[in-house]
Amino acid sequence: MTAIIETQGLVKQYGKFTALKGIDLTVEEGAVFGFVGPNGAGKTTTLRILATLLRPTAGQARIAGHSVEKERRAVRRAIGYMPDFFGVYGDMKVWEYLDFFAACYEIPKDVRATLTKDLLELVELSHRREDYVDALSRGMKQRLCLARALAHDPQVLILDEPASGLDPRARVEIRELLRELHKMGKTILVSSHILSEIQEICTHIGIIEAGELVTSGTLEAIREQIQIHRVLRIHLITRLEDAQTWLAGRPDVHAVAPVTANGKTDLQVDFSGDDEALAGLLAEMMAAGFSVIKFSEETTNLEDLFMRLTKGIVS
Amino acid sequence: MLDHPLVRLELRRARRKVWWPKGRFSALVVGGLGAAPIVIALMTLAATFGCVVLLIITDTAQADQIASAFLVVVSGIASLGCLFGALRALVEVGVVWIAPAVAAISIARERELGTFDILRTTLLSERSIVLGKWAGTLIWLWPGILLLLVLTPLQVIWVITNNAINPLTLFALGGSQNEIAHNAWLWGGFLLIGIAGMVKPWADIALHTTTGLFVSTLCKSSGAAVAVTYGALIVMRGLLWITFSSIRAALLTIGVLELTAMSIASIIGEAWIACAQVLLEVAGAAILVLATAEMLRRE
Structure with missing residues (x-):
């Protein structure tokens, strides 16, 4: 297996506060990597750096071989990002929302109609196609956002707490969706502060605390470690x-x-x-x-x- | 630019918004407002150039009579246009000072909603996002911009046919070749001032919207962005006023500009000052677009 996400000595400082203290993270291609840590541990900062939204103070990060600092466009093409707090354009129809983002990913107009249809089928929102996004439940919006992240068929999905704020049913739906995406060969980096929430779907786990990666590896390796x-x-x-x-x-x-x-x-x-x-x-x-x-x-x-x-x- | 996703998004939103009650009355009002200035402008233009042609092909002895007749016709039409002139001034002030608020909330609002991060991870470059947002701002100002555009022909007419500088007066005055050349220079100077005046509201809109966008990238709340934008614009306007007043005062002191006499140097000087102000605003707007994109890139 080749590493599709790699960080070396990733440091991020906000003024005097050091959010990340040299993170060395490796995520193999095709893995579902659970990035776990308490609130304020540095999960979101790491994911935002990987999503090209933040620049690291020191260290390097590469996705699919591209530097997140120097080859941002190539990285953006390779990733689908879903932030922890995400908004949607509520005044757009569901299909318009996907069409808009597909256009932002430079997908040709004649392909977009089919793509929107397929994505809505994948996240089981075809029946809400003509509804306004504001009319969707939170779980549906979450699935729509996930569909949006898939619009350009990225190799890697970076999902920051995708199940936060969802009811139990919606959590299960998101989990099933992630399983499906894993089967499709996507590499998924998913963060959560609740380990039990993601342990069922993860092949690998990384635990972060106070800006440091405490441990990472396959589930079995970590279990052995604790034994x-x-x-x-x-x-x-x-x-x-x-x-x-x-x-x-x-x-x-x-x-x-x-x-x-x-x-x-x-x-x-x-x-x-x-x-x-x-x-x-x-x-x-x-x-x-x-x-x-x-x-x-x-x-x-x-x-x-x-x-x-x-x-x-x-x- | 029309195919830009952000522009299409704003167009779709603007199309869905109910701007004006539909019906025959609305169509009449909008049609009348739109057509009247154009008709007045065309009539004035026709009168002016008709007279110029008459002057050229007829005996110069009749020039005074033709010029007088022309002035009667034009002033009659111009009085009609006066109403639209006032309307235009109102619209201009409105659009120029509402535009920064619309621009200021554009990016800050996306941050508040949590949609901006998603947008930034797409393939749209930072510059493309800024330009798309800028065009989106103009879309929301479309009623004002449309009114400005519709009323612009009246200003064109004013610029060309103003009594002091109209080409008819130029020809009617006649005189030696030197005098005609002198008058032509004067007319050219006034024309330049007039053109600068016509472009000025558009330069103002460009500067104000790009200032709004720039501030919008710095602020996390749209309320703060609007307040800071107006604060910045007041300071910027003050500085511009002080700069150009100082330049004018300096030129008056050294005798390039004159307050009473209508020398070529003075008119051309005024024209350059007017053009410099417009160019400075346009350059400022372009720099602000680049700076906004750079700020986003460095975040």
């Missing part, structure tokens, strides 16, 4: 305190604490090690004479991962 810090739940019939002392003395255990739920007390263990080390721990506990009747690992979803990473556990 270094595993949370175990161990239930014993007796000798709970002995087991706590025994575990606390081990170098691969960072913390042990009793946790009571439904009248039962378990030990919650923060453990470092791979699956083999985990099996070894259980064997050693059994060998030490502890009557273990439950030995399980807390499942770690990406939301937990996000919480850990952005608290600096990994970084």
Whole structure:
């Protein structure tokens, strides 16, 4: 796979405030890259630089091999951008809106009618073709904006929080649409401050906090990364305190604490090690004479991962 | 330019807006307002040049009579045109001072709505966006611009046939070849002043709209953009006035311009000053377009 989006040491300063502190980001062609971070982390600034709307203070960014600073026109041809806060020309009809942007992308007049029809079909808005944009729901406007971003058949879609402010149904619709676009071979860079919102559709994740890329890679790689810090739940019939002392003395255990739920007390263990080390721990506990009747690992979803990473556990 | 997406967008919007109630009465009013100045202008032109031809082909002894007759005819028609002259002055002031507000909100409003970023990521270059927005502003001013255009023939007539400078007077005065040449220079000077005066409102509109656009790129709210634009224009107008008043005062001091006498040097001097002011405004407008595009590019 070749990298279609690349940034090297991307820095953006607003006066004395540094919004981006040297972002090195790589997005492979055909990937759905989830760019996640809390509000104010620098997601929108990064995306605006990639969309040629902002100039970086330092560093470089390239899309499809073109510099976002020096080859803006080529970059604009390669990307479809949807900002987090976007407006629509409410006094235009739906088809006029798409036709207008198609014209802005220099698409010939005779092609535009067919293109508009196809785009409206893709985002399931054909039935609202003659309506004014103002009459559409927010979810529909979002889909229309996505159709607009596709007017010139870009290689890369840069979507800044496309599901923000949408009701659950509209979120699902947008998610399905992104899946469809992924199948069509588009590279999608999608930002969100809610990881669970995009984890289902992403092939890659990048987590940004305070202007720094905390981690990035495939979903599997990031999950493996977090597995270094595993949370175990161990239930014993007796000798709970002995087991706590025994575990606390081990170098691969960072913390042990009793946790009571439904009248039962378990030990919650923060453990470092791979699956083999985990099996070894259980064997050693059994060998030490502890009557273990439950030995399980807390499942770690990406939301937990996000919480850990952005608290600096990994970084 | 008419095929520019932004121009087509504004044309579509303007077409949808209800500007004037439809019906026979409206058609009569619009048709009458449009036709009257043209008819008056044509009548005056016909009278003037008819008389000039008569002067050339007839005995010069009859020149005075023909000239007098002409002046009676023209002044009669001109009094009719007076009403339209006043209307034109009103329209001119209106368009020239409403234009900056329309321009000032154009880009700032897009920023407020959140549509501007989307527009900037299309293949339209910054300069193309600025020119498209500028043309879009003119589209919204179309009633005023149309009235100005329709009433312009009257001004053309005024410029050509004004009593002091009309070609008829020039011929009627006769005299030696030197005197005719002198009068021709005078007439040319007045003509230049008149042409500068005719172009001036258009230069004003260009300068005011481009100032509005420039400020519009700097402001995030349309309200602020309008306020800053008018502030900037008042300062700009003040500076222009001071500059040209100083030039005129300097030329009067050194004797190039004269307040009472009608020397060729004085008239030509005044003509150059009038033309310089128009050229300066047009150049200013062009610079502002380039500066606005550059500002967008550097954002």
